[in-house]
Amino acid sequence: MLAVAVIGGMLKPEYFMLASLLALRAARCYLCPLSTSKSWLSTKASPLGDTNILLMGPPGAGKTTVAKIVAHKLGIPVIDIDIDVLETTWKMPVAAKLATVGGQRFLEEEGQALCGFSASGCVVSLTGSNPLHTEAMQHVTQSGLVIYLDVDSDDIIQRLDRMKVNRIVGQAAGVSIRDILLYRKQFYEKWLDLRVFCGRGDTVEEVVEKVLLAVERYQKRDEETYVSTRCDGAELDGHKTYFTNVVVEGLAADGGLYVPKKGFPKISKKEWLRLVSMTYPERALVLLEKCIHPLDISASDLRTMILKAYGSNFSSERVAPVKHLIHNQYVLELFHGPTASFKDLALQLMPQIFAHCLPPLCNFLTLVATSGDTGSAVLSGFCQLTGADRHRTGVLVFFPEDGVSEIQKLQMMSHKAGNAKVVGVLSDFDFCQKAIKRMFGESGLTGSLAVEYGTVLSTANSINCMGSVVYHASAYLDLCRDGVIGFGEPVDVCIPAGNFGNSMSAVYAKQMGVPIRRVISASNHNRIISDFLTTGEYDLRGRPLLPSHSPAIDILRSSNLERFIHHVSDGSSRLVKELFTFLDTQKHFQLPKHLLGRMRQEVQAGWCSEGDCLAAIHDVCTQTGYLMDTHTAVAKVVADRLLDGSCPMVLCSTAHYGKFAPAVFKALQIRDIPQDPVEQLKKLEISASRPGVHAEMEKCLRDGGRRGHSVCQADYSVLVEEVESMIQDSFLKVV
Numbered sequence: 001m002l003a004v005a006v007i008g009g010m011l012k013p014e015y016f017m018l019a020s021l022l023a024l025r026a027a028r029c030y031l032c033p034l035s036t037s038k039s040w041l042s043t044k045a046s047p048l049g050d051t052n053i054l055l056m057g058p059p060g061a062g063k064t065t066v067a068k069i070v071a072h073k074l075g076i077p078v079i080d081i082d083i084d085v086l087e088t089t090w091k092m093p094v095a096a097k098l099a100t101v102g103g104q105r106f107l108e109e110e111g112q113a114l115c116g117f118s119a120s121g122c123v124v125s126l127t128g129s130n131p132l133h134t135e136a137m138q139h140v141t142q143s144g145l146v147i148y149l150d151v152d153s154d155d156i157i158q159r160l161d162r163m164k165v166n167r168i169v170g171q172a173a174g175v176s177i178r179d180i181l182l183y184r185k186q187f188y189e190k191w192l193d194l195r196v197f198c199g200r201g202d203t204v205e206e207v208v209e210k211v212l213l214a215v216e217r218y219q220k221r222d223e224e225t226y227v228s229t230r231c232d233g234a235e236l237d238g239h240k241t242y243f244t245n246v247v248v249e250g251l252a253a254d255g256g257l258y259v260p261k262k263g264f265p266k267i268s269k270k271e272w273l274r275l276v277s278m279t280y281p282e283r284a285l286v287l288l289e290k291c292i293h294p295l296d297i298s299a300s301d302l303r304t305m306i307l308k309a310y311g312s313n314f315s316s317e318r319v320a321p322v323k324h325l326i327h328n329q330y331v332l333e334l335f336h337g338p339t340a341s342f343k344d345l346a347l348q349l350m351p352q353i354f355a356h357c358l359p360p361l362c363n364f365l366t367l368v369a370t371s372g373d374t375g376s377a378v379l380s381g382f383c384q385l386t387g388a389d390r391h392r393t394g395v396l397v398f399f400p401e402d403g404v405s406e407i408q409k410l411q412m413m414s415h416k417a418g419n420a421k422v423v424g425v426l427s428d429f430d431f432c433q434k435a436i437k438r439m440f441g442e443s444g445l446t447g448s449l450a451v452e453y454g455t456v457l458s459t460a461n462s463i464n465c466m467g468s469v470v471y472h473a474s475a476y477l478d479l480c481r482d483g484v485i486g487f488g489e490p491v492d493v494c495i496p497a498g499n500f501g502n503s504m505s506a507v508y509a510k511q512m513g514v515p516i517r518r519v520i521s522a523s524n525h526n527r528i529i530s531d532f533l534t535t536g537e538y539d540l541r542g543r544p545l546l547p548s549h550s551p552a553i554d555i556l557r558s559s560n561l562e563r564f565i566h567h568v569s570d571g572s573s574r575l576v577k578e579l580f581t582f583l584d585t586q587k588h589f590q591l592p593k594h595l596l597g598r599m600r601q602e603v604q605a606g607w608c609s610e611g612d613c614l615a616a617i618h619d620v621c622t623q624t625g626y627l628m629d630t631h632t633a634v635a636k637v638v639a640d641r642l643l644d645g646s647c648p649m650v651l652c653s654t655a656h657y658g659k660f661a662p663a664v665f666k667a668l669q670i671r672d673i674p675q676d677p678v679e680q681l682k683k684l685e686i687s688a689s690r691p692g693v694h695a696e697m698e699k700c701l702r703d704g705g706r707r708g709h710s711v712c713q714a715d716y717s718v719l720v721e722e723v724e725s726m727i728q729d730s731f732l733k734v735v
């Protein structure tokens, strides 16, 4: 059971630990008392007490050898299922048994033997085929932590070759070893607690080291906590914020943004090399497992979510493909998701993670401020939820009534999900974002919603970075796979920046070990980020928000800069708090001199005029047949200006051109523009040879129709009323 306490007006799940690891895993909401975890760790003999360490993986993965060394290092017994269980039960060698009874019968008898097995406090190496037997695995996984030795197939095949093994259990005639390894993988990924991701050619010693580190990581969930950019851990009286809390809360109560306390994990070159040949969902799974502690989301749950998010809802099978544009410039196409902007990459996954982390018995209303694209992407993501998850979550979107394109509006209106509402505000994006932040800060408001309606407010803006790290890594890996670069060679990345989330993700990808040389942040004529990175002064004074052809980056209060300053100041929350409090009252701040240099080492910046943006769309289309959207064009112009030709440049294409059709018509100097948005898309499609039409967007415009939306004044109290009435309409009142 999960205890829910009202702390400062917000519901916070409090975790405490049960004595046994197994109960931990069995219960969906594990509870971890921080006080006992230390004593639990100090058991000298085995780090896991009575719990076994079960090594699982294909033949040739090194289970037996690794198990022996791990057991030796921990000073605990080792059991080999093949030798110590099967051969003693059957009184004959395993190979003889297999030859006698045949594959199918062998699997069954092997499973039955495992069902009778019991041990505690040991390292156990399972057989390669054990995971194919459900009942046996249900039995044995009760006794310990299952560690999957995920070894590269080429390495396995070489080893089996050396061991003169040419067939493995369950391999029918005509099926290659590679195919059977692929088939087996789904079983290993079903049963694992922890993955030990082995690099190409890792030695036994390296694998042993990784197993020990994995066990240690599993136990030390306390070390993977999050802090607010405005508050260091010390001030929190030992209260720890886990990934789960961050997902549910969204924004920190002190107004800051959450960041992982230890930063993002560094991944070794040998591991990156293995990721080169993997698909997008496979890469996402390995990378996110490293970022999310298994006690927050288990590896097998994470896998289900990732397959749902990236399995079939993207029109490109490669999810985020990289295409050659011209010379050594490449386009990272981030618009193949259901709503045609890069927001889908994060937001097809986020609602599933959110639903998974929600404590029971509460309703959740996600508040979204959008400059156009986040709104539809959040709505689309939440629409994928089913059953109870769908009933107890709602989405309320505020957007600037006159600041988004007609197509963006239609996309937002087209969602017929249960608890969803969109409201146009007669102001700009910054107003909407600030109003939401203010609601979070008012404990009177959040408290009364919690008490009266059992409803907690959340935002969609907080952990999106994590999903975005994956595509920056994936783009680099694609360039390696296609032979454009070798791993380790530099690339530059140019990103149209508004709230700076996408740019920040590239900085985090760099931290994880992706060899990105320069992250370049591109602004339109609302160039506050570009000015800030140039001068170190963030200055809102006398700077009105100018309308532009790239409305998704018409932002002056760029919220993720807070994460960036936290990053370059090595986590100085005091500085961040000082600067942003000063910004609230004085409308500007100056970054200390020594940090300006560090900031520019990480990210460089430039900006693009309206005229240059349209000219770039026109020129690139004429030269290459490729049609860019206006945001991509902003990146292209800035990239051209900073190009030094010494390495490839990846342009982040954050939207499909169809989303901003009127501006693109203008750029192409096409005059008679059809009224109907669907006709507009059709006309643009024949003006360029690539990329192709966005079928999902077209479908949405076709049957979206015009559902009404309400429009409200730029008045904070009116927005609060919208929140309250939405909650009253969506969720039952708690009596």
Ligand SMILES: *Cc1c(COP(=O)(O)O)cnc(C)c1O
Residues within 6 Å of the ligand: 341, 342, 343, 373, 374, 496, 497, 498, 499, 500, 501, 502, 503, 552, 553, 631, 654, 655
């Ligand atoms: C949201 C958005 C951006 C800006 O991304 P940030 O992470 O806010 O910097 C750029 N282009 C498009 C099309 C967007 O929707």
Ligand SMILES: *[C@@H]1O[C@H](CO)[C@@H](O)[C@H](O)[C@H]1NC(C)=O
Residues within 6 Å of the ligand: 312, 313, 338, 380, 696
């Ligand atoms: C996403 O995929 C699921 C099934 O895989 C499907 O039911 C859903 O309609 C898709 N959504 C969109 C927006 O494409």
